[in-house]
Amino acid sequence: MSTQYVLELIGTYFFAISGALAVADVENDLFGASFTGFLTAIGGGTLRDLILDSHPLVWIGDPYVLYSVFAGVLTAIIFFKWVIKLKKTLFLFDTMGISLFTVLGVEKALYFGAPDEVAVIMGIFSAVMGGVIRDTLSNVTPVILRKEIYASACMIGAISYLILNKFHVERELNLIISASLIASVRVLAVRYKVYLPALGSWR
Amino acid sequence: MSTQYVLELIGTYFFAISGALAVADVENDLFGASFTGFLTAIGGGTLRDLILDSHPLVWIGDPYVLYSVFAGVLTAIIFFKWVIKLKKTLFLFDTMGISLFTVLGVEKALYFGAPDEVAVIMGIFSAVMGGVIRDTLSNVTPVILRKEIYASACMIGAISYLILNKFHVERELNLIISASLIASVRVLAVRYKVYLPALGSWR
Amino acid sequence: MSTQYVLELIGTYFFAISGALAVADVENDLFGASFTGFLTAIGGGTLRDLILDSHPLVWIGDPYVLYSVFAGVLTAIIFFKWVIKLKKTLFLFDTMGISLFTVLGVEKALYFGAPDEVAVIMGIFSAVMGGVIRDTLSNVTPVILRKEIYASACMIGAISYLILNKFHVERELNLIISASLIASVRVLAVRYKVYLPALGSWR
Numbered sequence: 141m142s143t144q145y146v147l148e149l150i151g152t153y154f155f156a157i158s159g160a161l162a163v164a165d166v167e168n169d170l171f172g173a174s175f176t177g178f179l180t181a182i183g184g185g186t187l188r189d190l191i192l193d194s195h196p197l198v199w200i201g202d203p204y205v206l207y208s209v210f211a212g213v214l215t216a217i218i219f220f221k222w223v224i225k226l227k228k229t230l231f232l233f234d235t236m237g238i239s240l241f242t243v244l245g246v247e248k249a250l251y252f253g254a255p256d257e258v259a260v261i262m263g264i265f266s267a268v269m270g271g272v273i274r275d276t277l278s279n280v281t282p283v284i285l286r287k288e289i290y291a292s293a294c295m296i297g298a299i300s301y302l303i304l305n306k307f308h309v310e311r312e313l314n315l316i317i318s319a320s321l322i323a324s325v326r327v328l329a330v331r332y333k334v335y336l337p338a339l340g341s342w343r
Numbered sequence: 344m345s346t347q348y349v350l351e352l353i354g355t356y357f358f359a360i361s362g363a364l365a366v367a368d369v370e371n372d373l374f375g376a377s378f379t380g381f382l383t384a385i386g387g388g389t390l391r392d393l394i395l396d397s398h399p400l401v402w403i404g405d406p407y408v409l410y411s412v413f414a415g416v417l418t419a420i421i422f423f424k425w426v427i428k429l430k431k432t433l434f435l436f437d438t439m440g441i442s443l444f445t446v447l448g449v450e451k452a453l454y455f456g457a458p459d460e461v462a463v464i465m466g467i468f469s470a471v472m473g474g475v476i477r478d479t480l481s482n483v484t485p486v487i488l489r490k491e492i493y494a495s496a497c498m499i500g501a502i503s504y505l506i507l508n509k510f511h512v513e514r515e516l517n518l519i520i521s522a523s524l525i526a527s528v529r530v531l532a533v534r535y536k537v538y539l540p541a542l543g544s545w546r
Numbered sequence: 547m548s549t550q551y552v553l554e555l556i557g558t559y560f561f562a563i564s565g566a567l568a569v570a571d572v573e574n575d576l577f578g579a580s581f582t583g584f585l586t587a588i589g590g591g592t593l594r595d596l597i598l599d600s601h602p603l604v605w606i607g608d609p610y611v612l613y614s615v616f617a618g619v620l621t622a623i624i625f626f627k628w629v630i631k632l633k634k635t636l637f638l639f640d641t642m643g644i645s646l647f648t649v650l651g652v653e654k655a656l657y658f659g660a661p662d663e664v665a666v667i668m669g670i671f672s673a674v675m676g677g678v679i680r681d682t683l684s685n686v687t688p689v690i691l692r693k694e695i696y697a698s699a700c701m702i703g704a705i706s707y708l709i710l711n712k713f714h715v716e717r718e719l720n721l722i723i724s725a726s727l728i729a730s731v732r733v734l735a736v737r738y739k740v741y742l743p744a745l746g747s748w749r
Contacts, residue, residue, distance in 0.1 A: 169539035170539045171539055178464075203460060206460050254606055258605070258606050272683070277479070292577045373743060374701075393597075409664070409667075480688055
């Protein structure tokens, strides 16, 4: 089992938890929560694979991806009482998810021969589109539009991956460094309330 | 003409009606209603075919699918006054739509060699994604997230199809049994107010 | 460089501006605006290409499409103060975008051997889906559902393209005539407050 594969399963698991919990305050049922967890977990990767024309899609060719989703949804259901109290936990799961999916998306795009700009975008897409779907379904302004370092952290990590790759840093090491960079940027930005200026904030 | 084909046309027709009527209370025009009818009718199948990499998409390769959509939208427009009064009618059209699309989705996924778990998901997807698109466009909480037996009914029918298939029940019979099962489960659940517990409803 | 190609770049540029500005009043940051600009600009074309199974997608195979998006987003950011004041400007950018994308979508669908009905739909899709995504993300009722000549203008232009094509009008001339027709219909409809009746407006 390659590192990429294991990371994809872990990222999927985290995203499924975050998706299942997202609709907890909406009037919803267990199945609705599972469905949102599923869409959140596979949304970004599915879009990435459709855009790159990579078939079969990861979750179709490999049942373990689905099992990761089921595990995530189950975790959300069983440990609901504990997990939901800790808003920080939810934040953490989402952060782990986007960090892993960004670097995996970049890597996959490069593998399919995409140019650097496209690889960066595919990384961001894989990471954030699951959350965009989750937020759209639960009628929340997508986190990507909120004044918070989010997709920008993904972009930094994607570019870091590309640069380290040019310097022939070993693939697995690069995956871990760049994913950690994304998580750190996001966590530090939230901790120290750093954010990007709003459009039209200067005159 | 195969049974599957006829059922797909009928399901498309029902979904188009339900989609066109969905936006009736929003400030919209005839074209907006037609467009929503169209997206609702072809949304689930398009997503299914994109995910399975089945080209050309059903509605591109076969004009009769488009004619079904047109017929559904026209029905909605012409009989609007009668149809909209009967909330039950709308509910019925939607129920017919999801019942047919679930079993057709399962069948198509199996035909493309998908494993059982994926086939169940593809069945649910084909059935509910059109409605998710419809509800998202008209700014309603997607029915799939509401506390109502909906996607769960689809799941029951999808699993029923797989089981009967293992026991070599004839295909066309299986299509009809499993689709009827979905419709019955949904209708009975609504009639007797059965629903799944919400996430975190136990302590 | 073909006319089609140049028009696609220009349409992309206009859509990126309109997308980036759309979220200006939501609490959002620069990156959110860029992302919405990006999705708006490439959304319709991406969907068109996925549906037609045309790979690589335009913006993946050709970096200039991405540069058009970047240029549009930059324009929105730098000239924000001026541009946002002029609601008419935003309307104009959107109108230019849909006019160009409609005829390009029709043309591409015909090139892929789609029947006429499908070509019309693909034209409308390419034109309006970027805006639908933009409006859904910023929690606005999609313009296509509002009582305003919008997708109907696209339909008129798409049909005009098909008819002129049957009469062997030269391709580039046809592109320009039909795109201008769309823009004129929309502008005149808004100017003289012409709109389609709402569903169920007659008894």
